[in-house]
Amino acid sequence: xxxxxxxxxxxxxxxxxxxxxxxxxxxxxxxxxxxxxxxxxxxxxxxxxxxxxxxxxxxxxxxxxxxxxxxxxxxxxxxxxxxxxxxxxxxxxxxxxxxxxxxxxxxxxxxxxxxxxxxxxxxxxxxxxxxxxxxxxxxxxxxxxxxxxxxxxxxxxxxxxxxxxxxxxxxxxxxxxxxxxxxxxxxxxxxxxxxxxxxxxxxxxxxxxxxxxxxxxxxxxxxxxxxxxxxxxxxxxxxxxxxxxxxxxxxxxxxxxxxxxxxxxxxxxxxxxxxxxxxxxxxxxxxxxxxxxxxxxxxxxxxxxxxxxxxxxxxxxxxxxxxxxxxxxxxxxxxxxxxxxxxxxxxxxxxxxxxxxxxxxxxxxxxxxxxxxxxxxxxxxxxxxxxxxxxxxxxxxxxxxxxxxxxxxxxxxxxxxxxxxxxxxxxxxxxxxxxxxxxxxxxxxxxxxxxxxxxxxxxxxxxxxxxxxxxxxxxxxxxxxxxxxxxxxxxxxxxxxxxxxxxxxxxxxxxxxxxxxxxxxxxxxxxxxxxxxxxxxxxxxxxxxxxxxxxxxxxxxxxxxxxxxxxxxxxxxxxxxxxxxxxxxxxxxxxxxxxxxxxxxxxxxxxxxxxxxxxxxxxxxxxxxxxxxxxxxxxxxxxxxxxxxxxxxxxxxxxxxxxxxxxxxxxxxxxxxxxxxxxxxxxxxxxxxxxxxxxxxxxxxxxxxxxxxxxxxxxxxxxxxxxxxxxxxxxxxxxxxxxxxxxxxxxxxxxxxxxxxxxxxxxxxxxxxxxxxxxxxxxxxxxxxxxxxxxxxxxxxxxxxxxxxxxxxxxxxxxxxxxxxxxxxxxxxxxxxxxxxxxxxxxxxxxxxxxxxxxxxxxxxxxxxxxxxxxxxxxxxxxxxxxxxxxxxxxxxxxxxxxx
Numbered sequence: 050x051x052x053x054x055x056x057x058x059x060x061x062x063x064x065x066x067x068x069x070x071x072x073x074x075x076x077x078x079x080x081x082x083x084x085x086x087x088x089x090x091x092x093x094x095x096x097x098x099x100x101x102x103x104x105x106x107x108x109x110x111x112x113x114x115x116x117x118x119x120x121x122x123x124x125x126x127x128x129x130x131x132x133x134x135x136x137x138x139x140x141x142x143x144x145x146x147x148x149x150x151x152x153x154x155x156x157x158x159x160x161x162x163x164x165x166x167x168x169x170x171x172x173x174x175x176x177x178x179x180x181x182x183x184x185x186x187x188x189x190x191x192x193x194x195x196x197x198x199x200x201x202x203x204x205x206x207x208x209x210x211x212x213x214x215x216x217x218x219x220x221x222x223x224x225x226x227x228x229x230x231x232x233x234x235x236x237x238x239x240x241x242x243x244x245x246x247x248x249x250x251x252x253x254x255x256x257x258x259x260x261x262x263x264x265x266x267x268x269x270x271x272x273x274x275x276x277x278x279x280x281x282x283x284x285x286x287x288x289x290x291x292x293x294x295x296x297x298x299x300x301x302x303x304x305x306x307x308x309x310x311x312x313x314x315x316x317x318x319x320x321x322x323x324x325x326x327x328x329x330x331x332x333x334x335x336x337x338x339x340x341x342x343x344x345x346x347x348x349x350x351x352x353x354x355x356x357x358x359x360x361x362x363x364x365x366x367x368x369x370x371x372x373x374x375x376x377x378x379x380x381x382x383x384x385x386x387x388x389x390x391x392x393x394x395x396x397x398x399x400x401x402x403x404x405x406x407x408x409x410x411x412x413x414x415x416x417x418x419x420x421x422x423x424x425x426x427x428x429x430x431x432x433x434x435x436x437x438x439x440x441x442x443x444x445x446x447x448x449x450x451x452x453x454x455x456x457x458x459x460x461x462x463x464x465x466x467x468x469x470x471x472x473x474x475x476x477x478x479x480x481x482x483x484x485x486x487x488x489x490x491x492x493x494x495x496x497x498x499x500x501x502x503x504x505x506x507x508x509x510x511x512x513x514x515x516x517x518x519x520x521x522x523x524x525x526x527x528x529x530x531x532x533x534x535x536x537x538x539x540x541x542x543x544x545x546x547x548x549x550x551x552x553x554x555x556x557x558x559x560x561x562x563x564x565x566x567x568x569x570x571x572x573x574x575x576x577x578x579x580x581x582x583x584x585x586x587x588x589x590x591x592x593x594x595x596x597x598x599x600x601x602x603x604x605x606x607x608x609x610x611x612x613x614x615x616x617x618x619x620x621x622x623x624x625x626x627x628x629x630x631x632x633x634x635x636x637x638x639x640x641x642x643x644x645x646x647x648x649x650x651x652x653x654x655x656x657x658x659x660x661x662x663x664x665x666x667x668x669x670x671x672x673x674x675x676x677x678x679x680x681x682x683x684x685x686x687x688x689x690x691x692x693x694x695x696x697x698x699x700x701x702x703x704x705x706x707x708x709x710x711x712x713x714x715x716x717x718x719x720x721x722x723x724x725x726x727x728x729x730x731x732x733x734x735x736x737x738x739x740x741x742x743x744x745x746x747x748x749x750x751x752x753x754x755x756x757x758x759x760x761x762x763x764x765x766x767x768x769x770x771x772x773x774x775x776x777x778x779x780x781x782x783x784x785x786x787x788x789x790x791x792x793x794x795x796x797x798x799x800x801x802x803x804x805x806x807x808x809x810x811x812x813x814x815x816x817x818x819x820x821x822x823x824x825x826x827x828x829x830x831x832x833x834x835x836x837x838x839x840x841x842x843x844x845x846x847x848x849x850x851x852x853x854x855x856x857x858x859x860x861x862x863x864x865x866x867x868x869x870x871x872x873x874x875x876x877x878x879x880x881x882x883x884x885x886x887x888x889x890x891x892x893x894x895x896x897x898x899x900x901x902x903x904x905x906x907x908x909x910x911x912x913x914x915x916x917x918x919x920x921x922x923x924x925x926x927x928x929x930x931x932x933x934x935x936x937x938x939x940x941x942x943x944x945x946x947x948x949x
Contacts, residue, residue, distance in 0.1 A: 060074070061240055062240060063208075063210045063250065063267045063268075064210070064237060064238050064240075064242065064247040064249050064250050065237050065238065065239065065240040066210070066237055067237055068212055068235070071210050071212075071265060071267070072265070075193060075194040075265055075267065076194060077194035077195075077196065077265055079196070079212075080178065080180060080181040080196075081177060081178035081179040081180060081181065081182075081195065081196040082179050082180075082192070082194050082195055082196075083179070083180055084179055084180060086194075087179060087190075087192050087194075087195065090192035090193060090194060091190060091192050094192055094193060094269060094270065094272070095269075095270055096189040096190070096270060097188060097189050097190065097191040097192070097206065097207055097269035097270045098188075098189045098270055099270065099271065099275060099276055107154075110154055111150065111154050114150035114154055115146070115150060120146065121300070124146070127139050127143055127146070129333050174186070174187060174188055175187070175188045175190075175191050175197060175206040175207075176197070176198040176200075176203075177191065177195045177196060177197050177198065178195075178196040178198065178263070179195070179196075183198065188206040191206050191207045191266050191269055192266065192269060193207075193266055193267060193268065193269055193272075194265060194266065195207075195265070195266040196212075196263060196264070196265055196266075197209050197263065197264060197265070197266050198261075198262075198263050199217065199251060199257050199261060199262040199263065199264070200257060200260075200261050201257050201258070201259050201260065201261070201450075202256075202257060203256070203257045204254065204255070204256050204257075205219070205251045205252060205253055205254065205255040205256070205257070206253065206266075207253050207266040207267075207268060207269045207273060208250065208251075208252050208253050208266065208267050208268035208269075208272075208273045208274060209250065209251040209252075209264040209265065209266055209267065210249060210250060210264050210265050210267050211233055211234070211235045211249050211250065211251055211262055211263070211264035212235050212263060212264050212265065213235055213262060213263050213264070214233050214234055214235055214260065214261070214262040215260055215261045215262065215481070215483075216259060216260035216261070216481045216482050216483055217232070217233040217251075217257065217259075217260035217261060217262040218230040218231065218232050218233070218257075218258040218259050218260055218451065218482075219231055219233060219251055219255045219256065219257060219258060220255060220256045220257075220258050220452070221245075221252060221254075221255040221256075222386050222387065222392065222601075224244065224252055224254055224255060224274065224275065225244055225245040225601040225651070230258040230259075230451060230452065230453065231245070231248070232248070233248055233249065233250075233251060233260075233262060234248050234249060235249055235264075236248075236249055237249055243626075243627070243649075243651055244274065244651060245601060245649065245651070251264060252273065252274050252275065253268075253269075253273040253274065253275045253276075254275045258450075258451045258452070259436060259450065259451045259454075259482075260481070260482075278652055278679055278680060295798070295799055295800045296348070296800065298799060298800075299733070299799060299800045299801070302799075303339070303340060303737075306339070306744075307336045307339050307340055308336075310335065310336070310339060310744045310748070311332040311333070311335055311336045312332070313748060314328070314331060314332050314335055314744075314747055314748055314751060315328045315329060315331075315332040317748065317751040317752060318331065318332075318751050321751060321754045322754075323751075331747070331757060331760075331761055331764075333761070335743065335744060335747055335761075335764060339740035339741070339743060339744050340740070347729070347732045347776050347777055347779065347780050348729055348732070350777060350780045351725055351728045351729050351732070351780040352370065352372050352373065352725060352729075354725070354780060354781065355372035355373070355721050355722070355724070355725040356372055358721050359372065359705075359718060359721055362709075362714050362717055362718075363692075363707060363708040363709035363711070363714065364705055364706065364707050364708065364714060364718065365692065365705065365706040365707075365708060366704070366705055367703065367704050367705065367706070368704055371687050371704035371705050372718075372721065372722055372725050373722050373725045373726045373729065374668065374670070374686050374687040374704070374722065375670055375687055375689075375705075375715070375718045375719050375721070375722035376719060376720075376721070376722025376723035376724070376725060376726045376793070376794075377668045377686075377722070377726065377793055377794050378594055378668050378669070378670045378686070378687070378719065378722075378793060379593070379594060379595065379667045379668050379669075379793045380594070380595050380596075380597055380662050380667045380668070380669050380670070381589060381594060381595070381596050381597070381669075381670045381671075381672065381715065382597045382598075382599050382655075382658065382659060382662065382669060382670070382671045382672070382681065382685070383596060383597070383598055383599065383671070383672045383673070383712065384598075384599065384600055384672060384673035384674065384678050385576075385598055385600035385602055385607060385610055386576060386600065386601075386602065387674045387691060387710070388672050388673060388674060388691060388710075388712055389578055389579060389582050389598065389610065389614060389712055390576040390577060390578055390579060390610065391576060391577055391578075391579055392576060393448075393452060393455075393456075393576060393577070394452040394453050394455070394456040394544070394574045394575070394576055395410060395456055395459065395460075395574060395575065395576070395577045396408050396456050396457065396459070396460035396463075396572050396573065396574045397543065397573055397574060397575050397577070398538065398543070398572075398573040399424055399427060399428075399460075399570060399571070399572060399573075400534045400535075400538065400570050400571040400572075400573065401421060401423040401424055401427060401518070401569065401570035401571075402423060402517055402518065402519040402520065402524070402527075402530075402570070403421045403423060403424070403519070403520050405534075406424060408460055408463055408464070409463055410459070410463060410577075411446055411459050411462040411463040412463075413441060413444060413446075415463075415465075416465075417464065417465025418463070418464045418465060420464055421520060422518065422520075423518040423519070423520070423569055423570055424464075424570070425464075426518065426548075426550055426569050427548045427569040427570045427571075427572065428457075428460055428461040428464055428466060428572075429461070429466070429471055429502070430502040430503065430504060430548035430549070430550055430569060431454075431457030431458070431460060431461060431504060431546070431548060431572055432457065432458060432461045432466070432468045432471045432472060433471065433472065433474070433491050433493055433495075433502035434479075434489050434490055434491040434502050434503065434504050435454045435457055435458060435468075435472075435491075436450055436451065436454060437449065437450030437451050437454035437455040437457075437458055438450055438455075438458070439455055439458040439459055439462060439468060446459060446462065453544065453546070453574065456574045457504075457546075457572065460572060460574075474493040474494055474495050475493065475494040476491060476492070476493055477492040477493060477494060477499055477556045477557065478490075478491070478492040478556070478557050478559065478561070479491050479492075480562065480563075482505070486505070486509070487505050487506040487508075487509045488503055488504065488505025488506065488509050488510060488513075489503070489504060489505060490502065490503040490504075490562070490563045492553070492556065492557050492563075495552075498552045498553065498554075499552070499553040499554075499555065499556045499557065500550055500551065500552050500553065501549075501550055501551040501553065501557075501563040501566065502548075502550050503548070503549045503550065503551075503563050503566060504546050504547065504548050504549075505546065505547060506546075506547065507531060507532065507535040507545060507546075507547040507571065508532075509547075510547040510548075510549045510566065510568060511526070511528050511531060511532070511547070511568065513549070513562075513563055513564050513565075513566050514526055514549050514565075514566040514567065514568040515565050515566070515567075516567050516568065517531070517567065517568035517569075518567055518568070518569055518570075523567055526568055531547075531568065531571070534571060535547070535571055538571065538573040539605060540605060541605075541609045542575055542605050542606040542607070542608060542609020542610060543573035543574060543575050543609070544573070544574050544575065544606075545571050545572070545573050546571065546572050546574070547568070547569075547570070547571055548569045548570060548571075548572065549563075549566035549567060549568045549569055550566065550567055550569060551563060551564075551565055551566045551567060575606070575609070575610075576610075578610065578613060578614055579711065579712060579713070580713075581711075581713040582614055582712050582713060583613070583614045583615055584713075585712060585713045585715065585716035586614050586615050586616060587615055588716045588789065589715075589716055589719065590615070591789065591790070592719060592789040592790075592791075592792075592793070593791065593792030593793050594719065594793060595645065596616050596645065597616075597641070597645050597646070597647065597658075597662075598610070598611050598616055598617075598645065598646045598647065599647045599650050599654075599655050599658055599671075599681070600646075600647070600648055600650060601626075601648075601649060601650055601651070602648060602649070603648060603649065604623045604625060604646075604648040604649065606648075607623060607646050607648040608620075608621070608623050608646055608648070611645060611646045616645050616646065617644075617645040617646055621644065621645065621646065622643065622644045622646075623644065623646045623647075623648050624640055624641070624644045624646065624647045624648070625647075625648055625649050626647060626648065626649040626650035626651055626654040627649065627654075629647070629650070629654040629657055629658065630653075630654070634661060634664065637657065637658070637661045638661050638662075638664065638665045641658065641661055641662060641665070642665070652678075652679075652680050652681075653680075655671075655678065655680065655681040656680040656681050656684055658681070659671055659681045659684045659685050660684060663684075663685075663686065666795075668686045668793065669685045669686050669687075670685060670686060670687045670688075670689060670715070671684075671685035671687075671688050671689065672689040672690075672691075672712065672715060673688075673689075673690065673691070674690060674691035674710070678690070678702075679702040680702070682702040682703045683702040687704045687705060688702055688703035688704050688705070689703055689704070689705045689706075689707060689715060689718075690702065690703035690705070690706050690707070691706075691707055691710040692706040692707055692708040692709075692710065705718070719789070720784065720788060720789055723784070723788045723789065724783070724784030724788055726794070727782075727784065727785065727788060727859070728779060728780050728781075728782050729780075729800065730800055730801065730802070730805070730859075731779050731782060731856050731857065731859075732776045732779045732780060733800050733801055734801055734805045734808070734809070734856060735772070735775075735776055735779060735849075735852065735853070735856045736772065736776055737801060737809065738808075738809045738812055738813060738852065739767075739768065739772055739845075739849060739852075740768065741809055741813060742812075742813045742816045742817055742820075742845075742848075743759075743764060743767070743768075743845070745813065745817055746758055746759075746816075746817055746820055746821060746841075746845075747759070749817065749821060750821070750824075755824075755825070755828075756828070756834050756837075756838075757838075758820065758821065758824045758837070758838060758841035758842075759838055759841055759842050759845075760838065760899055762897060762898050762899065763838065763842045763898055763899070763900070766842070766888070766898055767842060767845055767846065767849075771846050771849060771881045771882075771884065771885055772849050772881070774877045774878075774880055774881040774884070775849065775850070775853055775874065775877050775878055775881050777877065778871065778873040778874040778876070778877030778878070779853070779856065779857075779871075779874060781871055781873040781874065782857060782870075782871050782874065783870055783871065785858055785859075785860075785861065787860070802859075803934065803936050804859065804929065804934045804936075805859065806936075807925075807934055807935055807936050808855075808922065808925060811921055811922060811925045812852060812855065812918055812921060812922055814921065815848075815914075815917040815918050815920075815921050816845070816848045816852075816918060819844060819848070819914040819915065819917060820841050820844050820845055820848070821841075822914070823840050823841065823844050823910060823911060823914060824837050824838070824840060824841040824844075826840075826910075827840050827907075833901070835899055835900065835901050836901045836903075838899065838900070839889065839900040839901050839903060840903065840907055840911065842898075842900065843885065843889070843903065843911055844911045844914060844915060846881070846882070846885050847882075847911055847912060847915035848915045848918055849881075850878050850881070850882060850915070851915050851916055851918050851919050852918050852922075853874065853878060854866075854868075854919060855918065855919060855922040855923075857871070857874075860926065860929070860930070861926075862923060862926060862927075863919060863922070863923065864923075888900065889901070889902055889903060890902050
């Protein structure tokens with residue numbers, strides 16, 4: 050027997066083969082496989098299970114924490130300090146590296162354990178026919194050729210070619226995204242039929258909603274459609290996050306600046322007469338001072354804080370950079386079923402000859418609705434021919450059985466009826482739903498007479514009806530009015546079921562079917578949107594983020610939900626999945642710029658849509674819960690899986706898992722992501738502006754042929770100790786109120802914006818002038834070189850403390866943000882200043898740092914000069930608010946579109 054799904058000469062796929070060819074190709078028959086044959090096939094094909102991706106080795110996770118250009122610079126600096134035998138400096142840098150690695154390593158390992166604890170997808174048990182006898186076996190023991198038996202409530206254990214069905218309806222939303230159950234039959238279909246239309250197949254992971262069936266397992270384990278998707282997502286390369294890309298670009302820029310600055314300072318120093326050994330030490334110290342070695346730690350801490358905040362909102366972050374990526378997102382590609390909607394059919398409207406009546410959801414204790422006779426019988430008919438169940442559990446109603454039939458029960462409950470009381474009427478005859486008939490019927494002893502209650506497709510019930518119930522009683526059947534109403538409801542994305550009844554003179558015979566019916570009306574149902582989703586989508590739009598629905602559902606249903614949620618206006622164009630195959634890459638990108646709904650999308654369509662959006666320059670987040678979402682989740686910049694209703698394959702592919710399955714949390718995550726990036730940007734700006742001014746101060750002193758304003762130990766103290774405490778506290782800064790009022794950052798934007806580079810210059814001028822002026826003042830008034838260097842060092846420490854107020858907001862005045870909003874920053878600033886003051890007056894640190902105690906007058910001069918940085922930056926912020934950044938006067942830049 051050839052492997053399932055394979056064979057010489059590429060034979061037709063299983064769904065296109067007639068039954069005899071299926072049996073011949075599988076080497077099986079209607080009595081199932083012999084036990085010995087099943088055992089040999091199990092050994093040949095392996096267990097029927099989706100192989101989980103192997104866990105990431107601990108050492109790989111650890112080494113991953115060192116994959117950053119900034120880390121590379123620090124490693125080089127640590128190596129140089131070791132060569133120079135500056136063991137203290139080397140130890141400090143090593144401590145920074147280890148702290149950063151330990152935080153990232155701990156978070157990633159914890160997240161991976163949390164996600165793996167959710168893995169349990171394959172059906173645990175299966176019923177098969179072997180040697181003519183029915184047996185129950187473990188799902189992992191199903192082999193190709195097994196004759197598998199299906200019944201209501203079961204999860205399909207393998208890919209099955211159906212050979213016999215009785216009213217079989219499957220829920221395959223996890224594979225195709227369809228919100229409604231789909232009927233199955235045993236006849237072959239066209240070779241080119243997409244998965245959703247292969248009606249003679251039952252695919253692994255689907256659930257039997259109702260009915261029975263049997264069929265041959267044609268693929269198991271990783272050979273199933275589910276396994277193929279799981280395999281494909283593991284082959285997808287995980288793209289770098291925008292923050293990682295920015296960090297690499299930033300680190301390369303800093304590396305070039307540091308190298309050039311150190312080289313120039315060394316050459317200038319030697320040229321003006323300084324000893325090469327002294328200038329080499331200064332150059333190394335300057336390089337360490339300019340490199341923001343505190344940034345990796347703060348970067349990791351800021352992301353870890355975002356992880357904690359998201360954990361409080363029922364989210365699991367698998368990789369730290371994913372927190373920030375949502376803040377950079379320009380497009381969210383979202384599944385519909387179970388993500389935007391509740392994955393629970395609900396009757397929204399009733400149509401009778403009296404007109405349309407909106408129906409509210411059931412609520413315990415609600416007042417009964419006043420109904421017309423036709424409306425009452427319409428709801429009763431939906432209850433009588435119904436195999437589902439609904440019951441009150443606490444403050445909500447729980448259901449079991451077919452989602453469509455459960456919706457009919459809830460509709461009756463919403464109108465004040467009790468389904469259990471109605472169904473107490475004795476059953477005289479039941480006719481189950483068959484796809485060929487397109488209706489189901491139940492004859493009951495109702496109000497003292499045998500009565501047919503029938504539900505099904507409007508066209509089929511109209512064929513069996515002779516009249517319709519109106520407010521004035523039975524009247525001639527108006528077929529055109531019924532069909533027009535059904536079409537109008539369906540065009541708005543509703544699933545429409547018709548109801549009819551007929552009172553009989555005598556009970557029906559066993560082979561009788563309903564006829565001469567009185568048409569009652571229509572019940573229109575839809576999978577309702579989740580509460581708060583519309584507001585979250587509106588918030589995303591205001592934040593400059595476009596939401597695109599990518600679903601396996603029909604175009605009409607997808608379009609209606611998109612219009613209701615504000616994703617697209619009513620009547621907006623819909624891109625069908627099959628058309629995605631026919632479009633070139635350029636044409637697909639063009640279509641996606643003008644449409645926000647992709648319907649009937651297979652997994653390969655979703656993947657291609659995500660790739661097209663990313664190729665068009667977008668930062669793409671994809672949300673979803675089904676197996677069909679997994680490839681797109683992996684290919685996106687950030688994949689967000691639903692933790693409660695989602696599949697293990699989707700969770701494995703995602704960067705973020707939402708434990709509460711709430712799309713609204715995505716909007717909150719966008720805010721957290723932006724706050725996280727803003728804090729990373731603030732810390733980076735703070736460190737870079739400090740390092741840049743140090744570089745210029747040293748170069749200026751060398752150029753003026755002055756003594757060096759600070760020695761190597763003082764440069765390291767300034768960067769690793771005093772600013773190191775404060776930049777870490779900046780990571781705790783709460784978000785600004787307007788963080789969601791601006792469009793997303795472009796992928797090409799750097800960590801430090803052009804505005805902040807401009808502000809680096811603005812803030813650097815008073816620091817450069819003030820530090821050098823006070824240094825020169827001390828020398829010109831007879832102070833020792835060590836005393837003048839102490840003044841220069843302390844002035845820079847004070848400049849840092851005042852500059853923190855400027856850094857806390859890119860746009861707002863420093864005086865509008867209370868220092869108590871971030872108690873860590875207030876405490877850290879006080880601690881840094883206290884530490885420095887103590888160092889000036891304690892003999893051990895005086896010796897190491899070569900500093901001296903300062904006079905009261907010197908302190909006043911330094912404080913007065915250092916405070917000028919606030920004035921300079923406040924003037925710059927005021928100018929920016931009124932006239933825009935200065936750099937735009939030189940090189941204007943077009944604003945970012947809010948829909949980009």
